[in-house]
Amino acid sequence: MNKRLINIVLLGAPGCGKGTQAAFIKEKYDLEHVSTGALYREEMASGSAIGIEAKRHIDNGHLCPDEMTLDILSHHIQSHDEVKGFILDGVPRTIQQANMMEGKGYDHIIPVDLVINLEIPEEIITERLEKRSKELNRTDDTPEVIRQRIIHYNNLTKPLVAYYEERNILKNVNGAQTLENVFKDICAVIDAELERLAK
Ligand code: AP5
Numbered sequence: 001m002n003k004r005l006i007n008i009v010l011l012g013a014p015g016c017g018k019g020t021q022a023a024f025i026k027e028k029y030d031l032e033h034v035s036t037g038a039l040y041r042e043e044m045a046s047g048s049a050i051g052i053e054a055k056r057h058i059d060n061g062h063l064c065p066d067e068m069t070l071d072i073l074s075h076h077i078q079s080h081d082e083v084k085g086f087i088l089d090g091v092p093r094t095i096q097q098a099n100m101m102e103g104k105g106y107d108h109i110i111p112v113d114l115v116i117n118l119e120i121p122e123e124i125i126t127e128r129l130e131k132r133s134k135e136l137n138r139t140d141d142t143p144e145v146i147r148q149r150i151i152h153y154n155n156l157t158k159p160l161v162a163y164y165e166e167r168n169i170l171k172n173v174n175g176a177q178t179l180e181n182v183f184k185d186i187c188a189v190i191d192a193e194l195e196r197l198a199k
């Protein structure tokens with residue numbers, strides 16, 4: 001990652017729009033989009049040992065183990081070392097994962113320059129994911145599993161907001177707007193950060 005421009009973490013509850021906005025960011029800023037959820041879904045589709053292990057957690061709405069998650073993430077990052085930077089969609093998702101990415105108790109440092117926290121009320125999450133379940137057929141979009149994913153988000157992932165606020169790299173964006181307006185706000189945040197990094 002010698003010529004690295006910026007690594008951006010997209011943080012937020014299930015269904016807040018991380019994957020949707022990551023695709024727009026990738027297109028505009030030419031960054032590599034990496035979703036640990038999508039990497040796990042590929043492993044599950046291929047029937048690999050990682051996929052079989054991941055399925056046990058994902059289909060119950062639980063998080064996958066930190067070590068396994070960092071391993072598939074760093075493997076993906078190492079195999080894309082010529083890109084300008086990464087959009088990290090849905091990772092880190094625990095304080096432990098964030099610590100590991102800083103090299104605490106883990107071999108591969110994954111630097112984070114900017115964290116965009118997509119804020120969204122819980123009612124909208126459920127509405128969006130139940131609608132998506134009819135379109136995409138994701139095995140974790142059933143009402144009971146969605147409820148469980150939200151509980152884990154509140155207990156395990158939300159503390160990352162304070163973690164990154166302390167490091168002065170967190171920006172909040174209102175995720176409950178139209179796709180276009182969420183993206184407009186995200187671009188304003190990224191452009192300001194790129195300007196700051198260029199100084
Ligand atoms: P993951 O795939 O990351 O799922 P998630 O975090 O639950 O988030 P989603 O992908 O469901 O939602 P999203 O925020 O991407 O929203 P989207 O853009 O799709 O992870 C799945 C599982 O893998 C986890 O539960 C866990 O088990 C495991 N895992 C993954 N990473 C892990 C990690 N780091 N550690 C441990 N375990 C991990 O949008 C949702 C819907 O809303 C779409 O239909 C979209 O079209 C619609 N929509 C989006 N924006 C808008 C808008 N502005 N207005 C109207 N509709 C909108």
Ligand code: MG
Binds near residue numbers: 035
């Ligand atoms: Mg997603």
